[in-house]
Amino acid sequence: MTDADLVHAASSGSDVAFSRIVERHQGAVRNFLRRLLAGGWADADDVAQDVFIVAWREIGRLEDPAGLRAWLLGIAWRRAQDGTRAAFRRAVRDGAWSQSRDASNGGSAEDRIALAQAMARLPPPVRACVALCVADGWSHAEAALALDLPIGTVKSHVSRGRARLLSMLGGGDDA
Amino acid sequence: MTPEKDLEALFALDAAPRRDPAFEAMIAKRIARRRSVAAVGAAAPLAVAGGALLWGLRPVWSGLVEGAVMPEPEGAVLAAAVLALGSALAVVRQVLRG
Numbered sequence A: 001m002t003d004a005d006l007v008h009a010a011s012s013g014s015d016v017a018f019s020r021i022v023e024r025h026q027g028a029v030r031n032f033l034r035r036l037l038a039g040g041w042a043d044a045d046d047v048a049q050d051v052f053i054v055a056w057r058e059i060g061r062l063e064d065p066a067g068l069r070a071w072l073l074g075i076a077w078r079r080a081q082d083g084t085r086a087a088f089r090r091a092v093r094d095g096a097w098s099q100s101r102d103a104s105n106g107g108s109a110e111d112r113i114a115l116a117q118a119m120a121r122l123p124p125p126v127r128a129c130v131a132l133c134v135a136d137g138w139s140h141a142e143a144a145l146a147l148d149l150p151i152g153t154v155k156s157h158v159s160r161g162r163a164r165l166l167s168m169l170g171g172g173d174d175a
Numbered sequence B: 001m002t003p004e005k006d007l008e009a010l011f012a013l014d015a016a017p018r019r020d021p022a023f024e025a026m027i028a029k030r031i032a033r034r035r036s037v038a039a040v041g042a043a044a045p046l047a048v049a050g051g052a053l054l055w056g057l058r059p060v061w062s063g064l065v066e067g068a069v070m071p072e073p074e075g076a077v078l079a080a081a082v083l084a085l086g087s088a089l090a091v092v093r094q095v096l097r098g
Helices: A003-011 A015-036 A041-061 A065-094 A109-121 A124-135 A140-147 A151-168 B003-013 B021-056 B058-062 B073-097
Strands: none
Touching: A003 A015, A003 A041, A003 A065, A015 A041, A015 A065, A015 A124, A015 B021, A041 A065, A041 B021, A065 A124, A065 A140, A109 A124, A109 A151, A109 B003, A124 A140, A124 A151, A124 B003, A140 A151, A151 B003, B021 B058, B021 B073
């Protein structure tokens, strides 16, 4: 079943279809929010839940059902913007990032903290572009659609954000 | 490993699982709660209207119920208002929690 099929079914009131949408896209939405909120996994997952509740309520208004993923990420982006800075401060203060990470996944805690802190220093639009295009491999066009930004701006944000991250993490020049 | 690959590997550590039944169940639960609240919300005006209709038709049906204890109009209106207010508060609480 395609996303468009699921959207049509969910618009008609099918909770099964909407469950499939959640199953299919929860990873993308949560990944994006975890990176955007730079370390606060619990906050990110709370926002992700809200995103799907909004999507359930508004799915009948989705004009392009094939663009479901970008639409969901757009909702996530708008909902996260207000709370981004506060959520990061709370996550660092509470040490939530360290409790919610699984050490068996590899990577040192210091590297992860450094990445979360480096991400938090990026302006939110740059961070969002990096989260989608660098971390999750989205195309610039899809990120532009989700974030409602011109594609040239997305390219610029990705390039600048990647360079700043590499610089802050000690791996390259701050271009 | 290049710095770019290092960066990708670090980002991969933050990835959510591809399937997460607990997360999906939480969404389903919140949606089910909202559906039930919406159903109560939709039924409340009908219940109030039905109560008002019954009260308005009291002269018609009171004669059919011999010896029934009838509330005074003020009492009936007050009881209906309390019921409606209680239902509205319950709905609002559910919505805020959901």
